[in-house]
Amino acid sequence: MTATDVSSLISELLATDPGRPRVTWYGPDHERVEFSAKTLGNWVAKTAGLLVEELDCHPGSVVGIQLPVHWRSVTWLLAAWEVGVHAVVFDETADPRQATDMAFDVLVTDRPSSPPPGSIEAELVVVALPALATRWTGDVPPGAIDAAAEIRLQPDVFTPYARPTADTPALTTAAGTLTYGGLFAQETPEPGTRLLTGAGPSHAIEAYLAPLRAGGSVVLHHDLAALSDDARAHLVSQEQVTAI
Template sequence: MNTTPAIDLMGTLRSGNSTAPRLTWYGPDSERVELSGRVLDNWVAKTSNLLQDELDAEPGMRLRLALPAHWKAMVWALAGWQLGLETVFDGSPADFLATDDPTAATGQHDAVIAVALPALAMRWAGGLPAGWIDYAAEVRSHGDVFMPHTDPDPADCALRTADGNAIPHRDLLTGFALQHEEGARVHIPADRGLESALSSALGAWLRDGSVVLTHPEVALTDKLRADERIHGS
């Protein structure tokens, strides 16, 4: 079986100290979401299953994430990489589009998925264009364990960066992930964008660490730093 670093990483988060916090989000209006390794893997598995079983996604297909740096956006990126998709940030054509802004959908896609960002959202607030998928309404019905129908090829492209660089799956954790100290609890400001946030988060998880992702409206105070035991950057 050909495995990719993303598949191996999800296996580690699922089984190694799986109840420890891995991704903590601070959003507007005092929103705080904390995902352990097991819970993060659960969300990623459900999202991968939605892509594979409902949208017929296969390794090598392309996913565009028109999303801000947010915990759900990180779930989407991990789900795509686990499935063997290529995530594009350079605006090039893609088979699937995941977005929190229906007005931003341009070009042709096999499927467009509306991602409601509030943590407690059970469905998209308001109407959606015909044929769009409501992520919040659909994802919870999918399985908690992901079994790929087709093994991804580690040599295939995993990421097309905003400046057009192509990074294969096999190099995702060595050529894209930002390196951190072992076990670091890393703060990631969301205003740096999703691509930067993913690079930092992958590097932290690779070294058995965790991340605290903060919305641009949330200040990194001394109290927050102490409460979350942030000791890496």
């Protein structure tokens, strides 16, 4: 595929096969969620709309993403890159010290009581993790936005007001920072790859973005390492996985 940004990537996926599964997620409570290109594009557009219209984000804004292995991690990252923000990722494998000297404009988290450094002054967005939750469970922290409730109110189509430059930071993990100039220049797997992964959002480039750029799809498992050999083999067969 020839996409050079998230908008063109989703357009190409829609043009290729709008109903084909693109993101499949297995959660801890026997949950399974599957998104076609059309549904994925809809969620990305709504999430990007929330970032811009409710959180005043623009190219260069710094957005902390503190989420686990989850389909919501995929949609938040794709939306962040569609808007052009600098996504700073924290997951189970990330080093929380990476952002000690960085101040966030927004923090997107499922753990509002344990925010990373640099997020004290950030706009807080709380993300409910049950598969198809429509609101945060319990009380929303004062001043925070309930992502599940607010995203549903956003338009189904998003048109960026501005584009990031090639040297605008796109993603920071414990491994370093990647700019928008390099975001779509990374290596991709074989065309059509259906990738099974247990990687968190700190590995979003190779685990989430790369297979989509190859015209393929992603199967996310919340705890892939804990599966027995038989359970993994069954999952591979059931989901027609071509790479792990």
